[in-house]
Amino acid sequence: MFTTDFKDQPYWWEQMPLTTMDDNPLPESVDVVIIGAGYTGLNAAIQTARAGRNTLVLDAENAGWGASTRNGGQVSTSVKPSYDELNKKHGPEVAYAILKEGFTSLQWTEDFIRSEDIDCDFKVAGRFHAAHNSSQYEKLGKAVDRNISGLETESYMVPRAEQHAELGTDGYFGGAMFPKHASLHPARYHRGLLNKVMDAGATTISHCPVTDLSREKEGFLVKTPKGIVKAKQVMIATNGYTGGLTPWHQRRVIPIGSYVIATEALAPEVMDRLMPKDRIVSDTRKVVYYYRPSPDRSRIVFGGRVSLGETNPRASGPMLHRSLTGIFPELADAKISHSWMGFVAFTFDTLMHVGEDDGLFYSMGYCGSGVGMASYLGMKVGQQMLDKKEGETAFNNIGFQTRPLYKGKPWFLSPSVMYYKMRDHINI
Numbered sequence: 029m030f031t032t033d034f035k036d037q038p039y040w041w042e043q044m045p046l047t048t049m050d051d052n053p054l055p056e057s058v059d060v061v062i063i064g065a066g067y068t069g070l071n072a073a074i075q076t077a078r079a080g081r082n083t084l085v086l087d088a089e090n091a092g093w094g095a096s097t098r099n100g101g102q103v104s105t106s107v108k109p110s111y112d113e114l115n116k117k118h119g120p121e122v123a124y125a126i127l128k129e130g131f132t133s134l135q136w137t138e139d140f141i142r143s144e145d146i147d148c149d150f151k152v153a154g155r156f157h158a159a160h161n162s163s164q165y166e167k168l169g170k171a172v173d174r175n176i177s178g179l180e181t182e183s184y185m186v187p188r189a190e191q192h193a194e195l196g197t198d199g200y201f202g203g204a205m206f207p208k209h210a211s212l213h214p215a216r217y218h219r220g221l222l223n224k225v226m227d228a229g230a231t232t233i234s235h236c237p238v239t240d241l242s243r244e245k246e247g248f249l250v251k252t253p254k255g256i257v258k259a260k261q262v263m264i265a266t267n268g269y270t271g272g273l274t275p276w277h278q279r280r281v282i283p284i285g286s287y288v289i290a291t292e293a294l295a296p297e298v299m300d301r302l303m304p305k306d307r308i309v310s311d312t313r314k315v316v317y318y319y320r321p322s323p324d325r326s327r328i329v330f331g332g333r334v335s336l337g338e339t340n341p342r343a344s345g346p347m348l349h350r351s352l353t354g355i356f357p358e359l360a361d362a363k364i365s366h367s368w369m370g371f372v373a374f375t376f377d378t379l380m381h382v383g384e385d386d387g388l389f390y391s392m393g394y395c396g397s398g399v400g401m402a403s404y405l406g407m408k409v410g411q412q413m414l415d416k417k418e419g420e421t422a423f424n425n426i427g428f429q430t431r432p433l434y435k436g437k438p439w440f441l442s443p444s445v446m447y448y449k450m451r452d453h454i455n456i
């Protein structure tokens with residue numbers, strides 16, 4: 029099942045290993061400390077540093093070690109709830125604004141990568157969202173037809189009979205195409221951002237966990253094993269890795285492991301048959317699978333949630349392989365070269381949240397769709413730290429909920445995964 033040179037770490041690190049930034053000395057005081065050096069933190073840092081604020085980014089591990097170099101590299105509009113669901117809860121204006129901002133985040137990410145010339149295999153590849161049964165195909169069709177004025181998605185249905193033009197499998201019942209969704213190389217994108225942060229004059233220090241935050245008259249004292257730094261403003265950009273440092277946030281995000289494998293290099297004719305158009309793919313299962321070709325089209329990068337509780341990549345690899353061959357039976361003998369996992373942050377309303385509380389800013393809770401949205405909202409919160417009006421977002425004042433007794437350990441996860449897997453299995 030595993031290649032002889034198998035690694036239990038992201039395939040993306042082969043082309044772009046994480047860089048160690050341990051040697052920068054900890055300054056005594058700065059304008060801005062950003063905790064977490066993923067897409068959220070780095071995009072915020074670009075804003076504050078370019079505006080002349082003395083900016084320090086700290087990460088407990090290597091910069092990018094979190095989800096930002098482990099993800100599937102699929103870029104979408106990111107917002108999960110539908111207009112009707114949002115409307116029921118927040119009214120038509122907020123519902124509209126939230127969905128509109130989803131579109132904006134996708135377009136902004138493309139424009140930013142292109143205008144900053146970030147070399148990260150960005151491609152508007154289009155998403156094939158596959159229906160795992162016929163009723164889901166019908167449901168997708170209705171969603172594609174449900175056009176709210178101003179929120180029209182460019183999308184169309186692909187019936188089962190034409191499916192092979194998008195994806196070489198009979199395992200689905202057709203699907204919906206979203207031509208504007210894109211793909212990128214997650215670690216190359218992250219390195220590009222890190223370079224921009226350095227060019228803007230900000231400092232990043234890795235292996236520097238923030239262990240305590242205390243309020244001062246004019247900001248915060250930020251405690252780390254390397255010393256203490258004073259900061260006027262602090263941003264929490266820890267998403268699925270949010271811990272006890274900020275219990276208020278920890279009570280509001282649900283860390284969930286997502287698991288990925290890369291196959292060994294496959295024959296070009298196999299890739300051409302299975303993934304003829306380079307699409308990124310997801311499906312309608314509640315416990316969703318997401319996959320795509322690697323940027324050089326040599327292999328399939330396949331992700332999903334395979335176990336009820338968290339497990340390790342050596343155990344999740346074979347389970348994902350089983351799921352992969354369920355879709356592409358001809359890959360039964362294909363070996364796995366890489367298997368890894370990372371944490372995403374879900375929220376109780378399946379929306380992302382940003383805000384500020386007395387100088388402590390945050391953006392988190394992308395619910396597994398954060399490549400574009402973390403980038404966009406990180407940028408927005410950076411603008412909010414500069415007190416810029418254009419930093420306002422629809423995600424600011426929608427109430428960041430928790431639940432009684434929830435302290436950051438999702439005891440309800442295994443039963444929920446089991447329930448949703450069962451529903452997927454019996455084709456609901």
Ligand SMILES: Cc1cc2nc3c(=O)[nH]c(=O)nc-3n(C[C@H](O)[C@H](O)[C@H](O)COP(=O)(O)OP(=O)(O)OC[C@H]3O[C@@H](n4cnc5c(N)ncnc54)[C@H](O)[C@@H]3O)c2cc1C
Binds near residue numbers: 064239371398
């Ligand atoms: C396996 C996987 C697949 C995914 N696939 C996709 C996809 O295809 N498309 C998509 O849109 N999204 C995807 N996502 C989600 C996306 O990757 C994330 O939403 C996004 O990367 C979040 O970025 P971030 O900067 O907020 O957090 P992260 O990149 O997770 O960074 C958080 C950082 O905070 C640091 N940290 C935590 N506590 C402290 C502390 N006390 N002091 C200092 N540092 C600290 C951590 O070390 C970590 O590096 C996926 C995620 C995973 C895990």
